[in-house]
Amino acid sequence: MSAREEHLATRRTAGLFDFSFMGLYEFSDQGAIQRAQTRDAASLEIGQAAYTLILNDDGSVFNDATVWRLGAERFWLFTGRPSDYARFRRDARDRSGEHAILALQGPTSGRMLARLIGDGVVAGLRYFRFAQLGDMLVARLGYSGELGYELLVPRAQEGGLRARLSDVALCSFEAANSLRIEAGYVLFDREVDGHANPRELGLERLVGARREFALRRRLVGLEMGGERAPMAAAELTSECDSPTLGKRIGLGFAAPQARPGDWVRLGDGRAARVAALPFYDPERRRPRDNPL
Secondary structure, three states, X not given: OOHHHHHHHHHHOOEEEEOOOOEEEEEOOHHHHHHHOOOOHHHOOOOEEEEEEEEOOOOOEEEEEEEEEEEOOEEEEEEOOHHHHHHHOOOEEEOOOOEEEEEEEOOOHHHHHHHHHOHHHHHHOOOOEEEEEOOEEEEOOOOOOOOEEEEEEEHHHHHHHHXXXXXXXXXXXXXXXXXXXXXXXXXXXXOXXXXXXXXXXXXXXXXXXXXXXXXXXXXXXXXXXXXXXXOEEOEEEEEEEEOOOOEEEEEEEEOOOOOOOOEEEOOOOOEEEEEOOOOOOOOOOHHHOOOO
16 A cells, blocks of 8 residues: 555554554663653553653753553653663663564554454553553554554564454554644654754643743644745644645744744745644544544
């Protein structure tokens, strides 16, 4: 299938993505995991995950991540780059590459997963929770803006898991990228550029009241094309042809006062109209849908 067909399959039924490239670091001390990221690790229940940020000393975002609590003093931190381990080597064990990580995403993903692990487990798994079933970890979360799950098994069991999911199309990073742009999710080395702070990314809720951040620019949606002659400049960070919306869209940074409907000029001279985020499922209800 083409990336467009993979994208639409994920929106309509389900797609399978290989996220095994991710960095995974295991912490065995609550204080260490708290220093590593911005969420309150002590408030997480065993079996709960949270979206989080890793900050530089100046308050800019080094990377985004998920933190999982597996035990009283056992935590996993996932990032999109195994090279991030250099930041945590004093406090964590590098477990990157030990697991196959397959993401099953789409409105029928819950029903598909139920054929593997049973209706009861799927029905009981809440958003940003995970369960251990033998050697497999199943987490309800995802990067597509749809109902979705991530399945982790030891590398030696990857072939067996793929065989059990052989009726689901394996999708490309290109499809994952267009899905996340529609859903308004940031990506390392793109929106998370090492300079933007949580407020500028619209993610200050992940830090709480512990720090205040300047607002020099802010993340916005962008719809490409138009004949207007905008005055304000904007920085484009990601773009794609949206299979769902049938238009060219992107993410980028504009002035703090920019509002949906405003026209801006991109660095390459193109005009774009500011749009509210996310483009798709504005209330972000689909990831929380009834899985069955």
